[in-house]
Amino acid sequence: MERMEHHILDEQKGQRLDKVVATLNKEWSRSQVQQWIKEGDVKINGSVVKPNYKCALGDKVHIQIPEAKELDVLPEAMDLDIYYEDSDVIVVNKPKGMVVHPAPGHPSGTLVNGLMAHCKDLSGINGVLRPGIVHRIDKDTSGLLMVAKNDVAHEQLVNQLVDKSVTRKYHALVHGIIPHDYGTIEAPIGRDQKDRQNMNVVDNGKHAVTHFEVMERFNEYTYVECQLETGRTHQIRVHMKYIGFPLVGDPKYGPRKTLSLNGQALHASVLGFNHPKTNEYLEFEAPLPTYFDELLQSLRKNIDKD
Structure with a gap:
């Protein structure tokens, strides 16, 4: 101790x-x-x-x-939305509100618990709490994740992330009307010095690049597609706030006056990578979750009224 x-x-x-x-x-x-x-x-x-x-x-x-308490990660049967699976990799569409892996405060009900019930062969590189997890998305972000079934596949997929060869596109709804159709945000991200639970653009942060394209504009909001070049913690949420267009519903980085969504309007819509064994390029696309689609339809109706 x-x-x-x-x-x-x-x-x-x-x-x-x-x-x-x-x-x-x-x-x-x-x-x-x-x-x-x-x-x-x-x-x-x-x-x-x-x-x-x-x-x-x-x-x-x-x-x-205190001594760290070991958490037992137990398999839990879940109705997982699996887009692809073979002996090396699984691609799964995570719902909004689900935590990716167990942690203090979230010992069960996570994606890892469900994956362990679904299959027994997940890579062990990240230890007992995060088997197979190559990359993460936030609890209230929905969308596609790739999961490694063995250590060789895990290392190969991580190398692709490091090489920036993985395609990761997200759909987001932000506050404000972005005037430009396209843009690139290049600003380093690190821990916020005033609140270490938050990330922020800081001088000594890690290199971070986000590309965005405007999909649709509404009265007070903009629907965008963001493509990650790097994958820093909360990158899209921090970068969009940095340029003055924070995500709708974001309790950490958004304004207090926002739409009630129980978390940010952010969806990992496209995931592409080279298969860790065959090197064949695979790409998957997950449609917007129902809440997000209905939100956009509601905003479109308001535009029609104006």
Whole structure:
């Protein structure tokens, strides 16, 4: 069990304890730190306090990092929307609201739980919690994912992602009317210095490139297709916010006044890659989920009325 101490600095006084502690290690999330504080693993001057405790200059923070708990990933029978499958790879259309792999707070009901019930042969490169997972999409983003069934396929598919040879196109609805039909956003993405649970465009971030094309314009919104050249965390959501057109329904990067969608209007519509064994190029396209299609139809009717 790891222990450490930290004395509150002048620039940290008045800040919440959970926020201060989360900045001490880039691997710690704020929600994880909050749980530690609630369980008494983080104390101020030897006393248990709440996560919103306002730190004072000179306060001594005692941190006792608990041992990581191993999660058992159990197979769960699910009605998966599988677009392609052979002995090396699976292509699946993930629904909105489903988490890709187990994590603290989401031990079950994930895509990995469903895949483990569907087939027993998933690659083990990412360990027991993420078997077969080559790339991820956010919980409230729907669409196509490729999953590796063995380690050789996994490495080959990851190499394609690194080489930027995988085709990944997303459909999104954003706030505002984008004046240009086409555009490219090239801006580095990294952890937001003020809130480490968020990503942001930062000077020392990782190289990130998103290409977009306007599909349709409405009274107050624009329907776009975004193609990823790189695959950074929350890339489309961060990049579209950066140029002033945040995604509709996005609780993290969008405006407070938005359409009620329980998450961003974002769908991974096209996925193309070379088969890891035959090298044949495969491309798949998943239609918009019902909620997204109905939303667009509603916006079109409003335009007609105007």
